[in-house]
Amino acid sequence: MLGKNVWSNIISSDGTACHSRGMDFATFDLHFTYLRTKIVDKLGLSYCSTQELNGLIDTELPGRPHFQCEILDVRGEELEFHYRDVLECIQSLYGDPSWAQEMVFAPE
Numbered sequence: 001m002l003g004k005n006v007w008s009n010i011i012s013s014d015g016t017a018c019h020s021r022g023m024d025f026a027t028f029d030l031h032f033t034y035l036r037t038k039i040v041d042k043l044g045l046s047y048c049s050t051q052e053l054n055g056l057i058d059t060e061l062p063g064r065p066h067f068q069c070e071i072l073d074v075r076g077e078e079l080e081f082h083y084r085d086v087l088e089c090i091q092s093l094y095g096d097p098s099w100a101q102e103m104v105f106a107p108e
Helices: 004-010 025-043 050-060 086-094 097-102
Strands: 068-074 077-083
Touching: none
Parallel strands: none
Antiparallel strands: 068 077
């Protein structure tokens, strides 16, 4: 069982944290860090912190097409038009497996 003894050392049966029962914060932090490491190891995650997860999201996920901006002069007034490339949007939608159940390829 994952970290049962460690968890019982951190949280008592009445739900109070150990540092409120006299355990110093450094010891509490050490137990908590150990437990977190065991959970990450058991789950087989490729990251250990939210910073590492955000780094993976920023560098390895393709994301959506970026917006582009064009300033057009219409009768002497400058207007900003924000848009995305339609072909890039279609490629993004068709390439995203989370939309697979929503795609319809034949008339209903």
